[in-house]
Amino acid sequence: MPTGNRGSCLGRIVGVLLLAGLATGCAMTPQQKEQVGRFGKATATLGAFAADELPALRRQIIEMDSLTQVLAADGRMPAPDGERPISPDSARQRVAAAQALQAYGALLDALASGARKETLRSKAQDLVETFDSALHQGLSDAQRNAASGLIASLGALWLEKRKKDGVRAIVASYQQPVAQLGRLLAEDFTALGSGYLGAYTAVAGRLENRAKGVLADAPLTLTERQLVINALLDAEVAKRRALALEHAAHQAIAELEAAHAALTAVINDGDMRVESIRAYARSIQELHTLARVLTQP
Amino acid sequence: MAHLGPHLRETLRNLETLRDRHYPPPAELVHLIDTLYEQFIELIDAAIDRRTREYTAAAAAMADAASKTEAAINGLARTEEGLGKVTVAIDKVAALLARVAAL
Numbered sequence: 001m002p003t004g005n006r007g008s009c010l011g012r013i014v015g016v017l018l019l020a021g022l023a024t025g026c027a028m029t030p031q032q033k034e035q036v037g038r039f040g041k042a043t044a045t046l047g048a049f050a051a052d053e054l055p056a057l058r059r060q061i062i063e064m065d066s067l068t069q070v071l072a073a074d075g076r077m078p079a080p081d082g083e084r085p086i087s088p089d090s091a092r093q094r095v096a097a098a099q100a101l102q103a104y105g106a107l108l109d110a111l112a113s114g115a116r117k118e119t120l121r122s123k124a125q126d127l128v129e130t131f132d133s134a135l136h137q138g139l140s141d142a143q144r145n146a147a148s149g150l151i152a153s154l155g156a157l158w159l160e161k162r163k164k165d166g167v168r169a170i171v172a173s174y175q176q177p178v179a180q181l182g183r184l185l186a187e188d189f190t191a192l193g194s195g196y197l198g199a200y201t202a203v204a205g206r207l208e209n210r211a212k213g214v215l216a217d218a219p220l221t222l223t224e225r226q227l228v229i230n231a232l233l234d235a236e237v238a239k240r241r242a243l244a245l246e247h248a249a250h251q252a253i254a255e256l257e258a259a260h261a262a263l264t265a266v267i268n269d270g271d272m273r274v275e276s277i278r279a280y281a282r283s284i285q286e287l288h289t290l291a292r293v294l295t296q297p
Numbered sequence: 298m299a300h301l302g303p304h305l306r307e308t309l310r311n312l313e314t315l316r317d318r319h320y321p322p323p324a325e326l327v328h329l330i331d332t333l334y335e336q337f338i339e340l341i342d343a344a345i346d347r348r349t350r351e352y353t354a355a356a357a358a359m360a361d362a363a364s365k366t367e368a369a370i371n372g373l374a375r376t377e378e379g380l381g382k383v384t385v386a387i388d389k390v391a392a393l394l395a396r397v398a399a400l
Contacts, residue, residue, distance in 0.1 A: 194341050206334035216321030
């Protein structure tokens with residue numbers, strides 16, 4: 001993107017956010033409380049899931065790859081590689097996606113909290129830069145400029161309506177790229193997909209097949225047989241675990257998507273409160289935590 | 298248009314079913330499954346362009362392999378035909394991966 005445009009647009013976005021941050025929120029309706037509660041529960045589930053399961057998942061991919069190497073009788077297997085089958089480039093893409101989600105959540109949180117001008121400026125800058133980095137094609141001009149049109153009409157900066165308009169513009173503009181990054185996470189949690197869990201399942205399936213082949217192939221010593229049987233058990237446990245993880249993750253992501261849709265509907269209807277924005281911001285940052293865990297060694 | 302990923306997974310599932318019907322599992326089956334998993338893993342992180350001739354050929358061949366290996370599950374007499382289709386599909390995927398590697 002042209003740097004000049006970015007600076008200009010950023011200025012306008014920051015302006016909108018500043019205006020929005022000046023207003024205060026009202027009490028939540030029971031319906032909003034329910035929506036925020038759903039959203040919070042969904043993200044808490046995702047956060048706990050990520051913290052407990054994904055680092056182990058990544059380690060096990062490497063361990064199973066090494067075991068498969070041990071069972072290779074003909075030596076044609078490539079050497080175990082800690083980054084395979086997820087390359088450093090793919091890992092970097094996930095880091096960028098995680099940072100973009102974090103920036104989005106942080107900006108909304110700052111906005112809802114009525115943060116200072118400098119904070120909002122910094123977070124708005126982070127938002128545009130991280131999304132540009134995370135999305136292959138970068139942000140569109142429409143996304144970049146979504147908030148700028150509001151500036152011209154802003155008069156009474158403290159009005160609740162102005163704040164709503166500002167938040168509405170940000171959420172509407174970034175809904176598509178946030179969903180895009182969300183789909184990346186969903187793919188990562190599909191057992192037969194092309195992401196992390198797909199890799200995990202494939203590595204487990206290959207180990208299981210190799211172990212069965214070795215068991216049938218030749219007479220083994222007791223120690224050798226024990227090693228192969230342990231490998232077979234590891235692979236079978238991993239395959240079952242992948243399905244359980246997929247179920248848990250997709251349930252949590254579906255909950256989050258439903259809550260996101262409900263919150264977006266509230267924003268679009270104009271019946272929006274600061275508490276809803278903050279709950280949404282926290283949820284998005286939980287997604288960031290989830291994505292970050294994927295890339296941990 | 299056929300998609301490679303789902304057909305590859307279906308073929309793998311069918312081959313594993315065939316493998317587990319025998320003890321000891323036929324070495325050829327174990328080898329084919331091993332090769333398919335290797336390709337599956339290679340494809341996970343490959344920058345695949347679905348508009349290429351190689352992709353179309355690989356996806357079509359794998360769809361055929363999935364269909365024929367399923368037929369083999371239902372009638373073991375068709376196993377040889379199914380495994381032959383898998384070999385063809387493996388060659389097509391290898392060509393696709395070679396193209397990606399050459400980019």
